[in-house]
Amino acid sequence: MTDKAKPLVTELGPGTHAICTCGQTTNAPFCDGSHSGTELRPEIVKVDTLPMNIAWCTCRLSGKVPNCDGSHRQLWDDPSKPARKPE
Numbered sequence: 001m002t003d004k005a006k007p008l009v010t011e012l013g014p015g016t017h018a019i020c021t022c023g024q025t026t027n028a029p030f031c032d033g034s035h036s037g038t039e040l041r042p043e044i045v046k047v048d049t050l051p052m053n054i055a056w057c058t059c060r061l062s063g064k065v066p067n068c069d070g071s072h073r074q075l076w077d078d079p080s081k082p083a084r085k086p087e
Ligand code: FES
Pocket: 019, 020, 021, 022, 023, 024, 025, 030, 031, 032, 033, 034, 035, 036, 040, 041, 042, 043
């Protein structure tokens, strides 16, 4: 299970990738079909360049899902949220 208080950074190589947007996958950041039965669909990302590191949103607060936009930082200072600030 991923830490919901920080993004998941992975390296993607050239090709087409299905990125989870529902938060239910067991193979983050990739879609594993767990969105079935919901209205959500994976984000299809095409990478044409050399392998690159990408920060994927795991907190579901990003305004740019599936990419991280830093919104997870608001969880670090809100004691009502279960997420913890990374060590
Ligand atoms: S498993 Fe989350 S979008 Fe497919």
